[in-house]
Amino acid sequence: MDRNCKLPSMNQAIFHLNLEVEDTSLYLLCCSLADAGETISFRDLLSVWNGDRKSLEKSIRVLENSRILAVHGTAEKGDETYTLLPVEKWKI
Secondary structure (H helix, E strand, O other), X not given: OOOOOOOOXXXXXXXXXXXXXXXXXXXXXXXXHHHOOOOEEHHHHHHHOOOXXXXXXXXXXXXXXXXXXXXXXXXXXXXXXXXXXOHHHOOO
């Protein structure tokens, strides 16, 4: 057994929150970046997001307000990074 093996970031509970499709999609996108060892940043999310900037910003706010995603501000707007929070911290 590989002790260095990290569990996937995605938690099945996301599918029971009745979020909009875009919000759930953003969560899954964030999970895939985290599992790949990548930083979850606004720029990276925007580069792979199928919608427009406004819809991405809306979904980020939904995940932040639900305590699923935590933002880490930077000096430059549009260069924020994010952390996925454990399900125990989610506002369900």
